[in-house]
Amino acid sequence: MSGRSSPSGHPIRVVLVDDHAVVRTGLAQLLSGTDGIEVVGTAGDGAEALEVVRETGPDVVLMDLQMPGTDGVAATRALRAEGLxxxxxxxxxxxxxxxxxxxxxxxxxxxxxxxxxxxxxxxxIRAVARGESPLHPRAARALLSARRPTPAEAEDASVLTVREVEVLRLVRQGLANKQIARRLGITERTVKAHLTSVFQRLGVADRTQAALWAERHGL
Structure with a gap:
């Protein structure tokens, strides 16, 4: 397995977060035997993950979701809130x-x-270090098909989540994805993910159609 993988030329520093010790051990063995990747810490739950990330300053956190106490979603939100x-x-x-x-x-x-x-x-891991957003194919399909609307639902704003409504309102105002991300305090990649979901839920093809839908429904 080849060479240096981070943009800086240094090994990609990774923290592993999973509540199962056997999973953490297996991942640590996999990553530690790979050139260009360095495991700098592990954690068994979200709260511990925050402490380890603060102490080690990794490039990537490989995060489980279902964990006791602070789960992966809450831990991810806390990492972003702290600006780590x-x-x-x-x-x-x-x-x-x-x-x-x-x-x-x-x-x-x-x-x-x-x-x-x-x-x-x-x-x-390497894709994330390059600034990309990898999605497992099955996860991508699930994201695209999540609550695919019927024609009646597509005329009802309640098919959208609160965050999707916020994003759609800013699209209607003419803001670009980067501006929306700054306004809402989320990443540009997350904005794109929300827009993909909005397009699917509303049955529209692009942001122009989405903006027209928002105008028609008074958002």
Whole structure:
């Protein structure tokens, strides 16, 4: 497995977060045997993850979602609220659309499933370090099909989440994704994920049609 993978040329520093010790150990063995990736800490829950990230300053946090106490979504949200630069890549068993949206809304930049091949996990970590947003194909399908609306539902703003309504209102105002991200305190990638969901829920093809829908419905 090849060379240096981070933009700076240094190893990608990773913190592993999972409540199962056997999973953490297996991931640590996989990553530690890979050139260009360095495991700098592990945590068994979200609260511990915050402490470890503060202490070690990783590039990437490989985050489980379902954990006792502070779960992965809450931990991701806390990392973003503190302005910590580590990027969160979710690694979980859950592929339902609502959970994916919750993780992205909290600030995660990628979403992988635990049945992924080891090479897919490594590729996901490298992609996050390059500023990309890897999504497991099944997670991507779930995100796109989450609550796909009927024609009647597509005329009802209640099919949208509160955050999607906020994003749609700003689209109607003519703001670009980067401006929306700054206004709402989320990442540009999360804005794009919300817009993808909005398009699917409303049955529109692009942001212009979405803005017209918002105007028609008084948003």
């Amino acid at each position: 630069p580590a990027q969160v890549l979710v690694l979980t068993s859950y592929s339902d659309g609502d959970r994916i949206i919750a993780a992205l809304d909290a600030g995660a930049v990628g979403y992988l499933l635990k049945d992924a091949e080891p090479d897919e996990v490594l590729a996901g």
